[in-house]
Amino acid sequence: MSRGGGCLRRLTMTEAAPELPQAPISLDVLHDEVEVAREIQFSILPPTMPAVPGYELWGLLRPTAHTGGDMFDLVDLEQGVFVLLGDATGHGYGPALSATQMQAMFRVAFRLGANLDQAYVHVNNQMVEDLPEDRFVTAFLGFLDPQTHRLRYHSAGQAPILHWRARENVYDWHGPTTFPLGSLEVERAEADMTLTMGAGDVVALLSDGVYEYPDGGDHVYGRDRVGALVAGSGDRSLSDLASDLLGSLAAFGEGAVQQDDITIVLIRRNG
Numbered sequence: 001m002s003r004g005g006g007c008l009r010r011l012t013m014t015e016a017a018p019e020l021p022q023a024p025i026s027l028d029v030l031h032d033e034v035e036v037a038r039e040i041q042f043s044i045l046p047p048t049m050p051a052v053p054g055y056e057l058w059g060l061l062r063p064t065a066h067t068g069g070d071m072f073d074l075v076d077l078e079q080g081v082f083v084l085l086g087d088a089t090g091h092g093y094g095p096a097l098s099a100t101q102m103q104a105m106f107r108v109a110f111r112l113g114a115n116l117d118q119a120y121v122h123v124n125n126q127m128v129e130d131l132p133e134d135r136f137v138t139a140f141l142g143f144l145d146p147q148t149h150r151l152r153y154h155s156a157g158q159a160p161i162l163h164w165r166a167r168e169n170v171y172d173w174h175g176p177t178t179f180p181l182g183s184l185e186v187e188r189a190e191a192d193m194t195l196t197m198g199a200g201d202v203v204a205l206l207s208d209g210v211y212e213y214p215d216g217g218d219h220v221y222g223r224d225r226v227g228a229l230v231a232g233s234g235d236r237s238l239s240d241l242a243s244d245l246l247g248s249l250a251a252f253g254e255g256a257v258q259q260d261d262i263t264i265v266l267i268r269r270n271g
Helices: 027-043 093-111 116-130 222-231 238-253
Strands: 055-062 069-077 080-088 137-145 150-156 161-165 170-174 193-196 202-206 262-269
Touching: 055 069, 055 238, 069 093, 069 262, 080 093, 080 262, 093 116, 093 137, 116 137, 116 150, 161 222, 170 222, 202 222, 222 238, 238 262
Parallel strands: none
Antiparallel strands: 055 262, 069 080, 080 137, 137 150, 150 193, 161 170, 161 202, 202 262
16 A cells, blocks of 8 residues: 555564653552553452352452452353353553453353353463463353252363362362463363362362462461361351451461452352
């Protein structure tokens, strides 16, 4: 294409363009960006918890002052109860936008009839195209079938996953099933996993802001404290259990500043 006798072409990302002077970013602008990122985070959260016969579900997000890329979703769809916990790398509105994009693509895929594997492949490959090379999203995505009591899922770099088996009085830890979303294009999904929930069982999905919560020294909260808290929760509501966990973190931290977003998703089969 020519204009005025000259040839116009698009600069590629690898071509150097001259730098132009930029105004320094004020603290007010940075504060506004953090507020926008926080609004994005909370705008995509479910306004209410789904009412599922025989089950109790609870989700909570406690962001840091500088905001990161945590999010969760709990929604009753035709395929079952969709359960999502995501953590985009970085802080600010960039990761918040990545998390928003991921959730929106999953919901659209499912409403268009995709199954869990198809949605995983589609969303992952789209995020490979869209995200910068140093960005990715760890995510747990699954469907709970309240009739069969099975939670079928992919865990894309999101771990550990806690399954408290009430009748046996033991808890199991499960690792990721595949790599984080947006890190590598795939043709098909890795094999999914299934957890069968017995009466009284609890599945706890927690972001790394919980497990890596610092005590002000060289120690982190860790999964043993999480397991003991869940195992000792008894018949307390899941909202109370989430509050107990936040209180336990605060006590453990002894005044240490929260370093990362904290996201809690809890599922209990009543029994």
